[in-house]
Amino acid sequence: MNIVCLDMEGVLVPEIWIAFADEVGLPELRRTTRDEPDYGKLMDFRLGVLREHGLGLPRIQEVIARIDPLPGAREFLDELRRCTQVIILSDTFEQFAMPLMAKLNWPTLFCNSLQVAPDGQITGFSMRCPESKLTTVRGLQAMGFETIAAGDSFNDLGMIEASKAGFLFRSTDAIRRDHPELPAFDDYGEFLAAIKAAL
8 A cells, every 4th residue: 555745845835934934034034954954953043033033833823824835736635635645744843734734625744843832932842753754654664555755855855765756846956966866846747647657
């Protein structure tokens, strides 16, 4: 049995931190896992910027409420879920992702959690497990599933390379250049056809 494991941000929805950075005028928060491979380092940096500027979870959630899936993403995901099982594997947080899951027709999501003070300040974060995407793919494989994985960032490469088929979707030129062995797509139609061919 196949399971398709997809990244969320950049693949199905816009990057949340980029949208928030643009909304509040803090360009330093535009850094994502496309730029920084060390997720812990990236999150520590982000939380430091939020503390410095007195920004908390409610302000971020205001921005997320206005984010829509990328054009064509829901239709792509609906069609894919008619063909096979799909899990969204994301390093985002449940406090960010739930409004977006509603707009994507409630796919299964594995993600992480934020630690939030009563005043809304984000005080830390809890990762579901180390190397969560790769660990999840290996766990699925240990249960007898064959995985197909896709994403756009450094933190997706482990699960992509560990799967029977793996793809880059709307990735950066640098990641594509460093991984020419991975088929890369920018169009949902071509992406869906490649996944179906791998099933």
